[in-house]
Amino acid sequence: MTRIRPFRPGDEPALADICLKTADDGADATGVLDDDAIWAEIFVLPYVARHPDLAFVVESDDGRVVGYIVSAPDTDAFEDWFAGEWWPAFGERWPKPASEESRQDGILLYAYGRRPGAEPYSQRYPAHLHIDLLPELQGQGWGRRLIDTLADALRARGVTGLHLVASSGNEGALAFYPRLGFEPLPSHDGVQAFAKTL
Numbered sequence: 001m002t003r004i005r006p007f008r009p010g011d012e013p014a015l016a017d018i019c020l021k022t023a024d025d026g027a028d029a030t031g032v033l034d035d036d037a038i039w040a041e042i043f044v045l046p047y048v049a050r051h052p053d054l055a056f057v058v059e060s061d062d063g064r065v066v067g068y069i070v071s072a073p074d075t076d077a078f079e080d081w082f083a084g085e086w087w088p089a090f091g092e093r094w095p096k097p098a099s100e101e102s103r104q105d106g107i108l109l110y111a112y113g114r115r116p117g118a119e120p121y122s123q124r125y126p127a128h129l130h131i132d133l134l135p136e137l138q139g140q141g142w143g144r145r146l147i148d149t150l151a152d153a154l155r156a157r158g159v160t161g162l163h164l165v166a167s168s169g170n171e172g173a174l175a176f177y178p179r180l181g182f183e184p185l186p187s188h189d190g191v192q193a194f195a196k197t198l
Contacts, residue, residue, distance in 0.1 A: 033104040050072065161196065
């Protein structure tokens with residue numbers, strides 16, 4: 001029976017694969033960048049390394065992990081940790097580009113630029129999330145259940161607000177979040193931020 005369960009060590013390869021398979025505005029991003037591993041090292045693996053207790057997965061009835069949600073309860077503290085402890089380990093593998101000449105350059109510049117206070121809504125909505133579901137799971141209510149599970153865990157910690165940022169090209173995500181009570185926020189070009197009071 002398909003179910004939501006807490007993340008556990010050993011899930012990382014499945015999470016990285018799901019991240020890759022959904023990173024191109026919800027579609028498979030395999031081969032979009034020179035190194036497929038970049039996606040997960042920015043958007044999912046640091047979260048389970050730092051806050052494994054705020055990571056939940058959807059496990060199919062055949063035992064595969066087919067979706068996940070990860071979070072940081074304090075965005076500014078997480079960004080400080082990411083910039084100071086997580087990302088420096090990748091400097092040799094993925095040097096900072098001098099300018100944005102490709103999509104990969106843009107993503108790497110984003111990673112190198114992460115810092116506390118970079119997003120103006122992190123004070124009012126301190127937690128943020130990343131969620132991804134394989135296509136076989138989409139449209140069945142699992143996204144809503146994952147967000148509800150995470151929201152309950154964040155409330156139990158006393159967190160009062162949650163935000164996320166979706167690509168403006170991900171039409172499914174842009175339609176999904178308002179149905180769950182997330183409000184759109186003023187956003188940078190190419191993305192749409194959403195937030196919710198918990």
